[in-house]
């Protein structure tokens with residue numbers, strides 16, 4: 562049993578009180594501080610009935626977040642997903658609102674709509690940016706009145722559903738070009754959750770790699786893959802356009818195809834491997850195993866190794882030099898000098914102005 566005041570550590574940067582740690586959070590693997598902030602929002606919005614708009618690139622975990630909100634809220638109804646982009650325009654209205662027998666040719670029986678199926682639960686309107694304008698008007702009316710009128714029906718039914726909408730599109734941009742209603746946008750955007758893409762979450766690579774390796778080891782009855790430091794280095798620098806879904810698929814692929822338990826940078830697909838400053842990663846890998854016959858440039862290599870550690874520490878601490886120095890067991894002033902000398906200052910540390 563956890564003590565109420567026990568603090569659970571999700572990696573180096575953010576803590577949640579045990580009380581806030583619902584099992585649903587465990588499914589979202591992260592140690593990233595921005596995700597930590599999002600956890601706090603999820604905890605608060607889950608216990609309200611507020612409408613949520615989840616945005617983020619494809620594969621960043623929008624549906625996972627929506628499911629977590631639903632689970633944490635503890636509502637008795639179902640989680641009902643609707644992919645507004647995948648259902649043909651002429652069917653979407655009857656999918657959402659249902660229809661009565663004889664409402665149109667082929668409607669031999671009446672059918673409940675997804676809003677009714679989600680009564681006392683959550684409806685997840687995925688790809689909301691693809692919803693046709695005509696239907697946007699009807700959704701807006703539903704949001705205002707909370708009543709559903711099936712196609713071809715006369716009786717309306719009141720339902721209680723939480724709305725979570727998601728999109729990988731820029732809704733504001735769609736509003737500007739007339740593809741998304743402004744009034745609906747504001748009605749949905751009550752609690753916005755914008756998920757960072759994986760490229761902005763380099764500090765999550767290692768935990769996600771480990772998570773997926775263990776997951777697929779179980780699924781394919783094998784030992785979990787272990788990634789070498791240079792493979793992790795390469796993965797940290799890759800851009801991951803498909804985000805976490807892409808990372809998961811890569812590790813699934815390797816779990817199926819790799820005979821050995823160890824994965825080195827060279828075992829990764831060329832398009833991933835070639836995007837990294839290869840010289841450094843392969844040199845570090847080499848030196849860690851054996852000093853090459855033709856030797857190394859000691860200063861260059863040590864310098865790059867230091868840069869790598871410093872940048873990792875800064876990224877993990879959102880560029881807070883005090884916290885980064887602590888992570889490296891250095892004095893803050895030593896770290897500041899190194900950053901200056903090496904020209905590594907890319908982002909500003911808000912504490913600088915107070916301390917310098």
Ligand SMILES: Nc1ncnc2c1ncn2[C@@H]1O[C@H](COP(=O)(O)OP(=O)(O)OP(=O)(O)O)[C@@H](O)[C@H]1O
Pocket residue numbers: 588589590591617618619620621622623624625626729805806809
């Ligand atoms: N933080 C995470 N920890 C573990 N698994 C994750 C995490 N984020 C995403 N995933 C997994 O990655 C995959 C993609 O996530 P999800 O389907 O939620 O993304 P999405 O943002 O809805 O993508 P799309 O826009 O393409 O629909 C899923 O299998 C999900 O379980």
Ligand SMILES: [Mg+2]
Pocket residue numbers: 623624687
């Ligand atoms: Mg999705």
